[in-house]
Amino acid sequence: MRGVSLPEPGLLVVDVALRRRRLVCPHCGYHTRWRYDRRPVASTWRHLDFGATMVMLRAQLRRLDCRACGVVTEAVPFARYRSGFTRDFEDVAAFLATKTDKTTIARFRRVDWDTVGRICDRVVADELDPDRLDGLVHVGVDEVSWKKRHNYLSLVYDHDRKKVVWGKAGKDTATLDEFFTELGQRRAGQIEAVSMDMGPAFAASVRAHAPLATIAIDPFHAVKLVTDALDVVRREAWNELRRSGNPDAARQFKGARWALLKNPTNLTDEQAATLRKVKRRGGLVWRAYTLKEAFRAIFAGDLTIEQVAELLDRWISRASRSRLAPFVKAAKTIRRHRDGILAAIRLGVNNGRAEGLNSVVRLIIHRARGFHSAEAALALVMLSCGPITLRLPHERPP
Numbered sequence: 001m002r003g004v005s006l007p008e009p010g011l012l013v014v015d016v017a018l019r020r021r022r023l024v025c026p027h028c029g030y031h032t033r034w035r036y037d038r039r040p041v042a043s044t045w046r047h048l049d050f051g052a053t054m055v056m057l058r059a060q061l062r063r064l065d066c067r068a069c070g071v072v073t074e075a076v077p078f079a080r081y082r083s084g085f086t087r088d089f090e091d092v093a094a095f096l097a098t099k100t101d102k103t104t105i106a107r108f109r110r111v112d113w114d115t116v117g118r119i120c121d122r123v124v125a126d127e128l129d130p131d132r133l134d135g136l137v138h139v140g141v142d143e144v145s146w147k148k149r150h151n152y153l154s155l156v157y158d159h160d161r162k163k164v165v166w167g168k169a170g171k172d173t174a175t176l177d178e179f180f181t182e183l184g185q186r187r188a189g190q191i192e193a194v195s196m197d198m199g200p201a202f203a204a205s206v207r208a209h210a211p212l213a214t215i216a217i218d219p220f221h222a223v224k225l226v227t228d229a230l231d232v233v234r235r236e237a238w239n240e241l242r243r244s245g246n247p248d249a250a251r252q253f254k255g256a257r258w259a260l261l262k263n264p265t266n267l268t269d270e271q272a273a274t275l276r277k278v279k280r281r282g283g284l285v286w287r288a289y290t291l292k293e294a295f296r297a298i299f300a301g302d303l304t305i306e307q308v309a310e311l312l313d314r315w316i317s318r319a320s321r322s323r324l325a326p327f328v329k330a331a332k333t334i335r336r337h338r339d340g341i342l343a344a345i346r347l348g349v350n351n352g353r354a355e356g357l358n359s360v361v362r363l364i365i366h367r368a369r370g371f372h373s374a375e376a377a378l379a380l381v382m383l384s385c386g387p388i389t390l391r392l393p394h395e396r397p398p
């Protein structure tokens with residue numbers, strides 16, 4: 001430390017100088033005693049506040065001529081390269097971002113949310129386990145929408161370690177192809193199963209790069225397909241009632257949406273009463289509801305694989321004969337993915353296993369909506385669910 005000044009109320013500037021004589025390249029760690037020139041590079045970093053006072057560190061840095069990277073400003077041990085914040089400040093902000101909402105952090109740390117996003121990005125680049133793609137055997141691929149209107153991230157889960165190990169903006173075959181490119185042929189050959197949704201994009205990539213891996217269809221996605229079919233039946237019935245001039249009954253049906261779509265064990269008293277009314281009324285909607293519930297029950301987790309296979313086949317034929325167009329269509333899709341669904345149960349690579357992780361991802365993604373870049377959203381997901389050890393300044397080994 002060279003000196004302290006208070007250039008304005010509420011701001012403390014601490015002048016520091018590096019003790020070491022050697023100049024270190026911030027990219028590759030190359031070090032030398034030779035300065036490239038005598039011109040100092042004035043640099044400042046925001047540090048953790050001292051009470052209500054903002055603290056800035058200030059230093060005159062030197063430049064070196066790295067053999068690999070060219071002329072660069074030397075690295076400092078207390079801040080990441082090209083950051084205007086100290087490592088301490090960044091680690092605390094990143095920690096908070098995984099724990100609380102953006103308004104709290106912005107007010108508490110006095111930084112805007114996009115700055116927090118860039119901080120997350122730098123911390124992840126620095127701290128993420130470089131071996132995270134080693135030894136993958138059972139993986140899951142999923143797309144999550146991180147912003148309204150077609151802003152998707154594709155995520156790769158390690159089912160065994162229960163971590164998100166890879167991610168990228170986008171949700172098509174080419175997106176997952178990039179994962180396999182990074183993985184390389186040898187490691188791709190060790191993957192035994194990949195769980196995914198029923199869309200063709202991810203499956204095409206897996207077949208091309210890991211042809212020996214079993215494609216498993218997450219039952220969660222199958223249940224969602226059937227629940228969506230129920231919603232179509234409900235909506236059609238509601239429109240029918242409205243058209244036939246029965247607004248009261250129509251209104252009741254509108255309120256029935258969640259009563260029908262939620263798991264019966266999660267209903268409020270009011271929703272349960274609505275469901276009973278739907279049952280009394282009977283008809284198409286009730287038939288569709290029982291089909292949905294029968295399907296969901298198959299994956300409750302208490303059946304043997306043989307029982308699941310039998311019930312699944314029985315459900316497919318029942319739905320195909322239901323004369324409910326959305327269910328006939330759903331049954332067709334389920335039949336096409338029957339083997340994949342059973343594989344997910346046999347191998348235990350279903351959503352149930354990664355459920356905790358999945359709900360954390362969804363929570364984090366919701367928080368990441370305030371960011372402007374997909375990279376920042378991904379960084380927050382990796383900080384919260386990736387193979388990373390986030391340490392606060394006082395927890396860091398000396």
Ligand SMILES: [Zn+2]
Pocket residue numbers: 025026027028029030066067068069070
């Ligand atoms: Zn270098």
